[in-house]
Amino acid sequence: MRIAVVGTGYVGLVTGAGFADFGHDVTCVDIDETRVQKLRTGEVPFYEPGLHDLIKRNTTLERLRFTTKTAEAVAGAQIAFIAVGTPSSPDGSANLQYVLDAAKAIGEALTGFTVIVTKSTVPVGTGDKVREVVKAVAKHPFAVASNPEFLKEGDAVNDFRKPARIVVGVDDPKALDVLREAYRGIVRTNDRLHVMDVRSAEITKYASNCMLATRISFMNELSRLCEMVGADIEAIRKGMGADPRIGNKFLFAGAGFGGSCFPKDLRALVNTAQGHDVALGVVEAAVRANERQKKLLGEKVLAHFHGNLNGKRIAIWGLAFKPETDDIRESPALVTIEQLQKAGATISGYDPEAMPNIKAQLGTTIELCKDAYTAASGADAVVLVTEWHELRNPELNRLKSVMKSPVLFDGRNVWSPEEVRAAGFTYYGIGRP
Numbered sequence: 001m002r003i004a005v006v007g008t009g010y011v012g013l014v015t016g017a018g019f020a021d022f023g024h025d026v027t028c029v030d031i032d033e034t035r036v037q038k039l040r041t042g043e044v045p046f047y048e049p050g051l052h053d054l055i056k057r058n059t060t061l062e063r064l065r066f067t068t069k070t071a072e073a074v075a076g077a078q079i080a081f082i083a084v085g086t087p088s089s090p091d092g093s094a095n096l097q098y099v100l101d102a103a104k105a106i107g108e109a110l111t112g113f114t115v116i117v118t119k120s121t122v123p124v125g126t127g128d129k130v131r132e133v134v135k136a137v138a139k140h141p142f143a144v145a146s147n148p149e150f151l152k153e154g155d156a157v158n159d160f161r162k163p164a165r166i167v168v169g170v171d172d173p174k175a176l177d178v179l180r181e182a183y184r185g186i187v188r189t190n191d192r193l194h195v196m197d198v199r200s201a202e203i204t205k206y207a208s209n210c211m212l213a214t215r216i217s218f219m220n221e222l223s224r225l226c227e228m229v230g231a232d233i234e235a236i237r238k239g240m241g242a243d244p245r246i247g248n249k250f251l252f253a254g255a256g257f258g259g260s261c262f263p264k265d266l267r268a269l270v271n272t273a274q275g276h277d278v279a280l281g282v283v284e285a286a287v288r289a290n291e292r293q294k295k296l297l298g299e300k301v302l303a304h305f306h307g308n309l310n311g312k313r314i315a316i317w318g319l320a321f322k323p324e325t326d327d328i329r330e331s332p333a334l335v336t337i338e339q340l341q342k343a344g345a346t347i348s349g350y351d352p353e354a355m356p357n358i359k360a361q362l363g364t365t366i367e368l369c370k371d372a373y374t375a376a377s378g379a380d381a382v383v384l385v386t387e388w389h390e391l392r393n394p395e396l397n398r399l400k401s402v403m404k405s406p407v408l409f410d411g412r413n414v415w416s417p418e419e420v421r422a423a424g425f426t427y428y429g430i431g432r433p
C-alpha cells in the first residue's frame, strides 16, 4: 500500500517509518527543507530510541522516502496522514493553520481516491473543516478520517508496533477498509481497532490526555497536603495503585507535567468546551494545579536559602520534559531555571539528550555540563527535575565531595530520603515527610 505522511515530527516520522517497517511504501513530506535534507542523509532530527535504526533499515530497503513536495508524496497514495503540529494559540485553542494548509496541499495533489487521515491532535469538528478545504481544490474523490496518535515520546517505536488501541473515526465504509488494510500487520494477533464516528475519535484523544494529566494533578495536590500533615505520598501512591479500579500508572507526584501534548491539549479541550458553554471544571483545575506545581521546586529552593540566591550556584539535573526524549517543550525545568535565575542564582545544567535544545533556547544563560557531577561541582544545591535512569542512583559520596553544600531537591521522588540523609545531605522531596 502506498502511504503519504505529511509532517516529519515525532508523530509523522514514527508513523512513516513504522508503516514502512510493516511493508508499506511510504513517502514522508515536510515543509522544512533542512529537516528533509538531514533525513535523506540518515540523520534523525530529534532523539527517539530505536527510530534511527528503523529509518535506516527502511530507507535502505527503499520503502521509506523523504520529500518537500506534497504532490510527490500524495501521488498514487491510498492514504495521506496529516501529522503536523497543532500548537496552542494565545487563547488556548489549537492552532489549525498547519493542519488546514497540509489538507489543502493534499487536496491539490490527489491523483485518485485517497483517505485523508488526521493523526494530529485536533479539536472536535476539524474533520469537517479538512473536508471543506480539500473539497474546494480536489479533482478526485476522497474520504476524511480521524486516527489520533497515542504514542509516548521515549517509547514511540514500541507504541507504534504494539499499540494498546488504534482509534479510527470514519463516516465512510471504504475509508475503514483502507485503514484496516494499513494496520493489518500491526493488529494481526489482536484486533485493537476501535471504530467510531470522526467527532468521537477527535474527542477520545483529548479525553485520554486530560484524564492522564488529571491523575497527575490530583496526586500533586495531594502531595501538598501530605507535606502539611506529615504523610508520605509515595506510600499513598502504592496503596491507591494496588486497587485494580485505580491502577498504578500516572500516579507519581512530582515537579508537574510538561511536554508538547498535555498542557496544550488540556487548554484546547477547555477552550472547545467554553465555546459550547460547557464547564470542564475538572480539566481547568488540573491545568491550574499544574501551573502551581511547576513552581514548587523553585519555591522549595528559595525557602531553603531564605529567599536569596545571590551568589548561589544551583545544578539542574534533567532538562527534557521527561526522560528518554530531547523534547523541552513546556518542560518544568524551564520554569525552575527562570525562577532561580530571577532570585539571583547561577545555573548549571545536565541532561543526557536535551542540552542542544536547551542551548538553542537559553543560549549561554545557563552553563551546560558534560555530566551530572560536573554540573554539581561547586553547587549549593542539586535539583533533580527529570528522572533519567542515569540520575536515579548517584554516587552519594562523590556527589557530596564535589558540591559546595550538600542539599538535594528531588523533584521526582526517585532517591531514598533515608539513604541520602544518612550520607549527610539535606533532602527535600515532593509530598514526603
Ligand SMILES: NC(=O)c1ccc[n+]([C@@H]2O[C@H](COP(=O)([O-])OP(=O)(O)OC[C@H]3O[C@@H](n4cnc5c(N)ncnc54)[C@H](O)[C@@H]3O)[C@@H](O)[C@H]2O)c1
Pocket: 006, 007, 008, 009, 010, 011, 012, 029, 030, 031, 032, 035, 083, 084, 085, 086, 098, 101, 102, 105, 119, 120, 121, 122, 149, 150, 151, 152, 153, 260, 261
Ligand atoms: N509528540 C507527541 O508525543 C505526540 C503524541 C501524540 C500526538 N501528537 C500530536 O501530533 C501532532 C504532531 O506532533 P509532533 O510532536 O510530531 O509535531 P512536531 O512539531 O514535532 O512536527 C511537526 C512537523 O510538521 C511539519 N509541517 C508543518 N506544516 C506542514 C505542512 N503543511 N506540510 C508538511 N509538513 C509540515 C513541521 O515542519 C514539523 O517538522 C500534534 O497535533 C500533536 O499534538 C504528538
